[in-house]
Amino acid sequence: VPCVRLVIARCSVDYVGRLTAHLPSATRLLLVKADGSVSIHADDRAYKPLNWMSPPCTTREDVDDAGAGTWTVVNKAAEQLVITIEEVLHDSSHELGVDPGLVKDGVEAHLQHLLATHVETFGAGWRLVRREYPTAIGPVDLLCRDAAGATVAVEVKRRGEIDGVEQLTRYLELLNRDPLLAPVRGVFAAQEIKAQARVLASDRGIECLTVDYDALRGHDDPGLRLF
Amino acid sequence: VPCVRLVIARCSVDYVGRLTAHLPSATRLLLVKADGSVSIHADDRAYKPLNWMSPPCTTREDVDDAGAGTWTVVNKAAEQLVITIEEVLHDSSHELGVDPGLVKDGVEAHLQHLLATHVETFGAGWRLVRREYPTAIGPVDLLCRDAAGATVAVEVKRRGEIDGVEQLTRYLELLNRDPLLAPVRGVFAAQEIKAQARVLASDRGIECLTVDYDALRGHDDPGLRLF
DNA sequence: TGATATATCTCGAGT
DNA sequence: ACTCGAGGTATATCA
Numbered sequence: 001v002p003c004v005r006l007v008i009a010r011c012s013v014d015y016v017g018r019l020t021a022h023l024p025s026a027t028r029l030l031l032v033k034a035d036g037s038v039s040i041h042a043d044d045r046a047y048k049p050l051n052w053m054s055p056p057c058t059t060r061e062d063v064d065d066a067g068a069g070t071w072t073v074v075n076k077a078a079e080q081l082v083i084t085i086e087e088v089l090h091d092s093s094h095e096l097g098v099d100p101g102l103v104k105d106g107v108e109a110h111l112q113h114l115l116a117t118h119v120e121t122f123g124a125g126w127r128l129v130r131r132e133y134p135t136a137i138g139p140v141d142l143l144c145r146d147a148a149g150a151t152v153a154v155e156v157k158r159r160g161e162i163d164g165v166e167q168l169t170r171y172l173e174l175l176n177r178d179p180l181l182a183p184v185r186g187v188f189a190a191q192e193i194k195a196q197a198r199v200l201a202s203d204r205g206i207e208c209l210t211v212d213y214d215a216l217r218g219h220d221d222p223g224l225r226l227f
Numbered sequence: 228v229p230c231v232r233l234v235i236a237r238c239s240v241d242y243v244g245r246l247t248a249h250l251p252s253a254t255r256l257l258l259v260k261a262d263g264s265v266s267i268h269a270d271d272r273a274y275k276p277l278n279w280m281s282p283p284c285t286t287r288e289d290v291d292d293a294g295a296g297t298w299t300v301v302n303k304a305a306e307q308l309v310i311t312i313e314e315v316l317h318d319s320s321h322e323l324g325v326d327p328g329l330v331k332d333g334v335e336a337h338l339q340h341l342l343a344t345h346v347e348t349f350g351a352g353w354r355l356v357r358r359e360y361p362t363a364i365g366p367v368d369l370l371c372r373d374a375a376g377a378t379v380a381v382e383v384k385r386r387g388e389i390d391g392v393e394q395l396t397r398y399l400e401l402l403n404r405d406p407l408l409a410p411v412r413g414v415f416a417a418q419e420i421k422a423q424a425r426v427l428a429s430d431r432g433i434e435c436l437t438v439d440y441d442a443l444r445g446h447d448d449p450g451l452r453l454f
Numbered sequence: 455t456g457a458t459a460t461a462t463c464t465c466g467a468g469t
Numbered sequence: 470a471c472t473c474g475a476g477g478t479a480t481a482t483c484a
Binding site: 455456457458459460461463464465466467468469 | 470471472473474475476478479480481482483484
């Protein structure tokens with residue numbers, strides 16, 4: 001029966017794989033999931049375990065009657081997690097069943113979709129040429145024409161950072177080699193744009209636009225919303 | 228007493244914060260840590276909770292005697308995680324104590340340090356001008372002079388990808404505006420360099436160098452090693 | 455399989 | 470408090 005196993009134990013841990021890491025002896029939570037994955041938690045930080053092995057992986061347990069001994073967890077790439085258990089304080093297993101999964105709203109794809117259906121956000125008279133306009137180095141988020149008919153490549157990000165400006169720069173360089181499109185200018189659109197990204201964009205003649213996601217969504221047909 | 232709390236419960240979850248997310252009812256593991264953080268796990272994926280709230284945050288529990296009701300977790304940014312508990316199947320708390328923490332070896336900082344003390348890796352007669360050489364757009368990992376006295380900016384990465392080449396390119400552009408330094412060429416040093424990064428580097432006249440971390444560490448005083 | 459882009463990215467160091 | 474960079478990033482998509 002697939003189930004989650006919770007072990008509280010005094011243990012030390014050694015990981016040898018993409019790096020080498022060591023955890024001195026202390027009491028920790030060992031979390032073993034149905035897929036065989038193992039993670040080792042201290043009682044701080046919600047998200048990240050101190051150490052872990054992602055699935056697919058297999059565990060060999062060499063322990064005595066009290067649960068003391070070693071767990072050796074290995075994956076296909078021969079990364080190894082060795083847990084030396086000195087004392088087991090708790091050990092329980094619980095059947096959870098299959099999870100129906102998470103429903104999300106407000107990620108970049110939604111922002112891009114909203115902007116595609118509201119190109120007037122960029123300026124009066126703008127029209128969308130194509131969403132995910134394909135190029136040799138990947139798709140441009142939005143290819144538009146402004147009121148004057150000039151081509152504009154739009155890069156959409158939830159949070160605008162320097163990488164996004166670099167990405168748009170590469171697209172612009174490529175698009176401007178196409179005589180049917182050139183000259184192409186760039187617009188960097190995000191809910192929030194970091195100062196450094198703004199500086200780099202301006203240095204490269206790229207226009208920045210901060211977008212109000214909630215306002216944009218508000219204009220949308222409520223029937224199309226996820227919630 | 229600070230401790231970790233493990234709850235197995237049938238619950239649904241709503242998160243409203245950086246995005247909006249919803250988890251339909253199912254049996255899950257709720258992990259509450261000493262710092263107040265809460266994470267919700269299904270029994271797949273070692274690492275990632277389905278939903279979570281990072282510390283610092285506070286939880287208000289409105290539950291009946293059987294534990295059914297709602298947990299409302301909020302943080303300072305007014306992000307909100309609402310857990311609606313229908314049935315509690317397990318609830319236990321365990322004292323862990325303070326964790327001594329993780330000791331790592333093999334990260335970028337070590338590689339940079341090793342290269343700084345072994346600039347001859349780049350070529351005979353090289354000398355280090357400065358580690359973390361400051362510029363307006365961030366520090367250059369290593370600034371060196373080669374045997375001929377020419378200035379070289381070195382970008383060190385554990386894994387060399389396209390971003391690293393972009394980063395070095397920005398530095399070179401800036402450094403070459405300084406008449407005291409120019410002309411400055413670039414070296415991209417990493418334990419492993421992706422083909423795509425190699426192509427971009429070569430296109431920009433940047434030299435690539437793959438570094439053998441273990442061999443480099445082997446030349447070092449064994450007493451200085453972490454393990 | 456490899457490359458690319460996203461992420462409630464997390465986390466830590468430095469300013 | 471904020472910014473910036475590294476990460477065993479993880480994860481999804483697409484070639």
